Every structure is written in C-alpha cells, then in structure tokens.
Amino acid sequence: MQEIKGSFNGNNLKIGIAIARFNSTVTSKLLDGAVDTLVRHGVNEDEIQTVWVSGAFEIPTVAKIMAESGKYDGLITLGAVIRGETSHYDLVCKAVADGVAKIGIETGIPTLFGVVTTDTVDQAMDRAGLKSGNKGSECAMDVIEMINLKKSLV
Numbered sequence: 001m002q003e004i005k006g007s008f009n010g011n012n013l014k015i016g017i018a019i020a021r022f023n024s025t026v027t028s029k030l031l032d033g034a035v036d037t038l039v040r041h042g043v044n045e046d047e048i049q050t051v052w053v054s055g056a057f058e059i060p061t062v063a064k065i066m067a068e069s070g071k072y073d074g075l076i077t078l079g080a081v082i083r084g085e086t087s088h089y090d091l092v093c094k095a096v097a098d099g100v101a102k103i104g105i106e107t108g109i110p111t112l113f114g115v116v117t118t119d120t121v122d123q124a125m126d127r128a129g130l131k132s133g134n135k136g137s138e139c140a141m142d143v144i145e146m147i148n149l150k151k152s153l154v
C-alpha cells in the first residue's frame with residue numbers, strides 16, 4: 001500500500017493570513033500562535049503576510065483575493081465569533097465557514113479555517129492559547145502539511 005503524507009517542513013513557503021479585528025483580544029493571540037508555529041517549522045517570517053479586516057464576515061472576500069493573487073502557497077483565516085443576543089452569530093458563522101471552505105476547493109490553495117465560534121469569551125480565550133490550545137497554531141501546522149501534501153500530489 002502506498003501512503004502519501006505531507007511533511008511539516010515550512011522552508012521556502014509563502015503564507016498569507018486573513019484576520020479579523022473584531023474581538024482582537026482573542027484574534028491577536030490566534031495570530032501570535034500561528035506565526036510562532038510557522039516560524040518554528042521553518043517558515044521565514046518575512047514570507048508571512050497578514051491582512052486585517054473588520055470582522056469575520058469580511059474574511060472570505062479578502063482570503064479569496066489572496067488565494068487568486070498567486071502570492072501564497074497557503075492561507076490561514078483567523079477570527080473570533082462570539083454569540084450575542086440575536087441570531088447574528090449564526091448568520092456570521094455560516095457565512096464565514098461556507099465562504100472559507102469554498103476558497104480551497106475553488107482555487108486549490110490550501111486555506112485553513114481558524115475562526116473560533118463560541119458562546120462565551122472564556123471559551124474563545126481557551127482556544128487562543130489557554131486550556132484548549134491555540135487554533136492559530138493548529139492551523140499553522142495544518143497549512144504546512146496541506147501545502148506539502150499538494151506538492152506531492154500534483
């Protein structure tokens with residue numbers, strides 16, 4: 001049986017990050033985790049470009065532009081959608097998840113979903129480096145693996 005696996009070697013990779021300012025106390029920690037993990041796996045920090053948008057809802061638009069630019073081997077999207085009093089949470093979450101998912105499929109550029117969607121601030125913070133890990137760091141590992149997996153498949 002032949003197994004094809006992606007390595008976690010980030011050397012010479014160009015990574016784009018689309019990140020929301022909304023809940024920046026959380027998203028900035030996601031970014032720190034992502035950049036730290038990318039660099040620790042060989043990505044040159046000068047080859048990481050971060051693009052800030054207002055809120056998570058704007059992420060798919062910018063990420064699609066980045067994917068189609070040809071400048072990046074892979075993308076990470078980072079945001080924090082925290083439930084409020086209305087149904088807005090559900091609409092934003094679905095729009096962002098659906099939008100980000102299409103980017104990788106439509107463009108072939110590995111695009112990771114690093115948007116935490118939580119009921120409380122504590123849950124979001126827990127996933128930005130506290131007891132539940134750092135979603136940004138997880139996406140950094142996974143985008144490197146996906147890029148290298150793609151290289152071995154095409």
Ligand SMILES: Nc1c(NC[C@H](O)[C@H](O)[C@H](O)CO)[nH]c(=O)[nH]c1=O
Nearest residue numbers: 020022054055056057079080081082
């Ligand atoms: N409530 C949250 C938002 N809301 C803003 C939207 O993302 C969007 O910017 C606005 O609807 C204008 O298009 N955004 C988050 O990232 N997190 C939230 O909790």
Ligand SMILES: CC(=O)[C@@H](O)COP(=O)(O)O
Nearest residue numbers: 082083084085086088089
């Ligand atoms: C995720 C959201 O859009 C939400 O935080 C907005 O809060 P609210 O539903 O109370 O307007």
